Amino acid sequence: MGVEVRVEGLTKSFGGQPVWSDVSLTLPAGEISVLLGPSGTGKSVFLKTLVGLLKPDRGAIWIEGQDLPRLSERALYEVRKLFGVLFQDGALFGSMNIYDNVAFPLREHTRKSESEVRAVVHEKLEMVGLLGAERKLPGEISGGMRKRAGLARALVLDPRIILFDEPDSGLDPVRTAYLNQLIIDLNQQTGATFLIVTHDINTARTVPDNIGLIYHGHLAMFGPREMLLSSTEPVVRQFLNAQRIGPIGMAEEKDSDELRAEAEAGVELPPLPPIPLQLAPSDGRPRAAEQPPGRWCEEHGVTPPAGSFRGVQGSVWQPTEALR
Amino acid sequence: MSRPTGARHADPSHADPSHAGTGTGTGTGTGQAGDSQAGGGRGGPTRATAGLRGTGYFFAFCLDALRGLFRRPFQVREFVQQAWFISSVSILPAALVAIPFGAVIALQLGSLVRQLGAQSFTGAASVLGVVREASPIVTALIIAGAGGSAICADLGARKIREELDAMEVLGIDPVHRLVAPRIVAAALVAALLNGLVSVVGVAGGYFFNVVMQGGTPGAYLASFQALGQLSDLAVGEVKAVLFGAVAALVASYHGMTAKGGPKGVGDAVNQSVVLTFMLLFALNFVITAVYFQLVPQRGM
Numbered sequence: 346m347g348v349e350v351r352v353e354g355l356t357k358s359f360g361g362q363p364v365w366s367d368v369s370l371t372l373p374a375g376e377i378s379v380l381l382g383p384s385g386t387g388k389s390v391f392l393k394t395l396v397g398l399l400k401p402d403r404g405a406i407w408i409e410g411q412d413l414p415r416l417s418e419r420a421l422y423e424v425r426k427l428f429g430v431l432f433q434d435g436a437l438f439g440s441m442n443i444y445d446n447v448a449f450p451l452r453e454h455t456r457k458s459e460s461e462v463r464a465v466v467h468e469k470l471e472m473v474g475l476l477g478a479e480r481k482l483p484g485e486i487s488g489g490m491r492k493r494a495g496l497a498r499a500l501v502l503d504p505r506i507i508l509f510d511e512p513d514s515g516l517d518p519v520r521t522a523y524l525n526q527l528i529i530d531l532n533q534q535t536g537a538t539f540l541i542v543t544h545d546i547n548t549a550r551t552v553p554d555n556i557g558l559i560y561h562g563h564l565a566m567f568g569p570r571e572m573l574l575s576s577t578e579p580v581v582r583q584f585l586n587a588q589r590i591g592p593i594g595m596a597e598e599k600d601s602d603e604l605r606a607e608a609e610a611g612v613e614l615p616p617l618p619p620i621p622l623q624l625a626p627s628d629g630r631p632r633a634a635e636q637p638p639g640r641w642c643e644e645h646g647v648t649p650p651a652g653s654f655r656g657v658q659g660s661v662w663q664p665t666e667a668l669r
Numbered sequence: 670m671s672r673p674t675g676a677r678h679a680d681p682s683h684a685d686p687s688h689a690g691t692g693t694g695t696g697t698g699t700g701q702a703g704d705s706q707a708g709g710g711r712g713g714p715t716r717a718t719a720g721l722r723g724t725g726y727f728f729a730f731c732l733d734a735l736r737g738l739f740r741r742p743f744q745v746r747e748f749v750q751q752a753w754f755i756s757s758v759s760i761l762p763a764a765l766v767a768i769p770f771g772a773v774i775a776l777q778l779g780s781l782v783r784q785l786g787a788q789s790f791t792g793a794a795s796v797l798g799v800v801r802e803a804s805p806i807v808t809a810l811i812i813a814g815a816g817g818s819a820i821c822a823d824l825g826a827r828k829i830r831e832e833l834d835a836m837e838v839l840g841i842d843p844v845h846r847l848v849a850p851r852i853v854a855a856a857l858v859a860a861l862l863n864g865l866v867s868v869v870g871v872a873g874g875y876f877f878n879v880v881m882q883g884g885t886p887g888a889y890l891a892s893f894q895a896l897g898q899l900s901d902l903a904v905g906e907v908k909a910v911l912f913g914a915v916a917a918l919v920a921s922y923h924g925m926t927a928k929g930g931p932k933g934v935g936d937a938v939n940q941s942v943v944l945t946f947m948l949l950f951a952l953n954f955v956i957t958a959v960y961f962q963l964v965p966q967r968g969m
């Protein structure tokens with residue numbers, strides 16, 4: 346089963362410059378959460394802080410009753426065994442081939458015999474579709490394959506919390522779709538807690554149970570997927586719908602003059618697009634934390650945008666009205 | 670072992686930019702920034718404290734690395750690979766530098782000594798010059814320039830590819846796994862290099878003195894004993910071992926704190942080589958001075 350991660354009042358700065366401050370959120374056990382935000386807002390820094398690679402200035406990270414930033418070095422290495430992390434470019438060890446990379450954590454932390462190691466590595470490589478590439482060096486394979494190999498390595502010790510740093514950046518749409526499906530299947534099979542940092546709106550809209558948005562040095566919003574997708578809060582709305590109109594400009598933030606001009610010109614915000622269905626696991630069984638579509642909106646008296654929650658399972662932008 | 674997380678996690682490899690930024694800014698690296706502060710107090714307080722902090726991070730890193738040396742299991746494989754690698758990049762240049770070094774000393778001393786009418790001592794002077802001074806200096810140059818830069822570039826590339834972060838998340842301490850074997854490997858190779866340079870340098874001196882300047886082989890060899898003593902060789906080896914360890918420490922530190930993409934690695938290598946040169950030459954002076962105080966020297 347997954348493990349809950351509770352972050353309270355977390356602040357991190359580099360040389361006096363805050364990256365983000367006072368971030369509080371809870372990653373519910375076994376659920377998939379997505380963290381969004383413009384480039385350079387410190388999403389990768391957040392992931393590294395969560396695993397204790399960076400020390401926050403203030404705040405707490407509670408995992409199984411332990412406050413991670415305040416652990417001793419040895420205890421920290423213990424808690425890290427709960428984590429699997431997929432770094433942005435896979436972070437494979439360049440001097441080892443794919444097989445040895447994936448076998449590395451097993452050889453370091455378990456007393457498995459070489460044949461047991463082989464079985465586990467084989468299983469994980471099959472899961473990510475990399476059988477046959479075992480003998481290749483990381484420099485010899487494509488970026489997408491490196492990511493999948495990094496994922497296999499992250500999975501090999503059966504982590505309870507898995508962090509993904511932009512798993513879909515630099516991948517073509519088809520590979521992204523496969524990877525998203527893989528993530529959902531993994532979540533259903535392992536029940537681990539997932540946190541995905543991404544830029545891909547499509548991923549953010551269909552994969553997670555929860556969405557968070559970091560903007561301008563703080564966590565603008567974090568909550569159930571339907572809450573953010575139906576939100577009319579300007580920043581959330583702009584980012585989740587990839588619009589130019591809103592507070593986010595080319596240079597991180599538009600200046601106030603520009604915003605006022607926009608408001609005076611009476612720019613009409615386009616209507617919210619329909620909320621798509623969540624991607625379903627490929628074996629047809631429900632997701633670990635599945636809720637009926639529209640449940641959150643119903644409970645909170647929010648009218649979802651017209652045309653929401655329709656469509657064939659597994660595909661996203663179905664022109665449902667026209668087809669039916 | 671159970672000290673607070675701060676020790677390393679707050680420190681070298683993921684340090685605040687304040688210190689690494691200063692390192693880049695002042696161009697000569699953290700140690701120097703700290704020194705200038707202690708000496709004169711020039712520069713604003715922020716720059717000065719940042720420099721001090723950088724020095725502090727470096728020493729914390731050194732302590733961690735030394736602790737890593739004694740942690741079991743020692744990484745034998747990594748050590749063998751690194752020792753092989755460092756020797757492969759340093760042996761040839763060391764030999765090639767040693768020959769002209771020995772020759773220059775022989776040439777310089779040869780004419781001077783002849784004017785004084787003390788040809789029979791050329792051998793002694795040459796050996797002293799080579800074994801005591803030239804050999805450690807050549808070793809320092811080669812181990813910092815060839816070995817240190819290779820270590821720094823390697824670790825820097827791993828740092829920016831996030832390999833080191835990944836390793837730590839997988840529960841492996843990169844200082845124990847990567848840095849400790851490199852320190853031992855660099856120290857060992859430096860000791861061997863020092864021996865090699867001594868032999869090659871003395872041979873070069875012999876060749877120039879005897880073949881080019883018409884000295885007598887017997888006098889050259891016989892006068893070895895006149896000024897030199899076995900402890901000269903010993904102190905040369907001690908220097909070499911320390912040089913190797915310091916070069917590996919500085920190179921590893923700069924590599925593991927590299928940031929800002931491939932250019933950052935280049936900057937780190939540059940800084941680490943410059944800083945290592947300065948540290949090693951200073952260290953060489955200190956050890957020589959102490960040696961002269963402690964060990965009585967032979968007179969003519």
Ligand SMILES: Nc1ncnc2c1ncn2[C@@H]1O[C@H](COP(=O)(O)OP(=O)(O)O)[C@@H](O)[C@H]1O
Binds near residue numbers: 359383
């Ligand atoms: N180790 C570090 N030292 C100093 N500054 C850093 C460090 N890591 C990241 N930063 C800075 O923090 C900011 C956020 O970076 P990052 O987390 O990579 O953004 P992103 O949201 O695109 O992943 C950037 O401005 C970056 O320069």
Ligand SMILES: [Mg+2]
Binds near residue numbers: 388389433510
């Ligand atoms: Mg990032």
